[in-house]
Amino acid sequence: MSIFTKIIEGEIPCYKVAEDDNYIAFLDINPNAKGHTLVVPKKEENKLFDLSKEDYLSLMDFSYRVAKALEKAVSCKRVCTSVIGLEVPHVHVHLVPTNAMEDIQFTKKVKLTNDEFVALAASISSEFE
Ligand code: AMP
Numbered sequence: 001m002s003i004f005t006k007i008i009e010g011e012i013p014c015y016k017v018a019e020d021d022n023y024i025a026f027l028d029i030n031p032n033a034k035g036h037t038l039v040v041p042k043k044e045e046n047k048l049f050d051l052s053k054e055d056y057l058s059l060m061d062f063s064y065r066v067a068k069a070l071e072k073a074v075s076c077k078r079v080c081t082s083v084i085g086l087e088v089p090h091v092h093v094h095l096v097p098t099n100a101m102e103d104i105q106f107t108k109k110v111k112l113t114n115d116e117f118v119a120l121a122a123s124i125s126s127e128f129e
Pocket residue numbers: 003014027028029030031038083084085086087088089
């Protein structure tokens with residue numbers, strides 16, 4: 001069972017941004033930038049392109065809605081996205097509020113307090129449609 005499945009099943013906590021029957025979005029615990037969010041299908045699958053085309057498009061649709069909320073809640077030049085999965089082999093879309101190339105390089109990390117995570121998640125969540 002992946003760490004994200006444990007989050008989905010409520011075994012470990014997360015800073016939740018959005019959820020429906022098939023997807024959950026929560027803040028990355030070791031963010032590249034303030035507002036770095038992960039969008040995760042509840043059905044555990046390892047690689048993005050192992051998904052059916054229908055499930056892939058559905059994940060992108062949910063990610064689009066989260067990105068729109070992120071754009072409203074967090075000031076940045078643009079929301080960038082990538083899919084990696086080398087650390088957690090459970091499909092997830094990274095949505096990163098980006099101002100400079102280093103924000104999307106997964107080398108520079110920002111430290112946030114619990115209160116900052118809570119406030120960020122609430123503010124992104126309030127913009128989610
Ligand atoms: P990757 O699998 O390389 O796409 O990276 C996995 C991402 O998941 C990293 O950015 C981690 O910081 C993030 N991550 C790992 N565990 C958690 C967790 N419990 N809650 C939130 N984010 C996590």
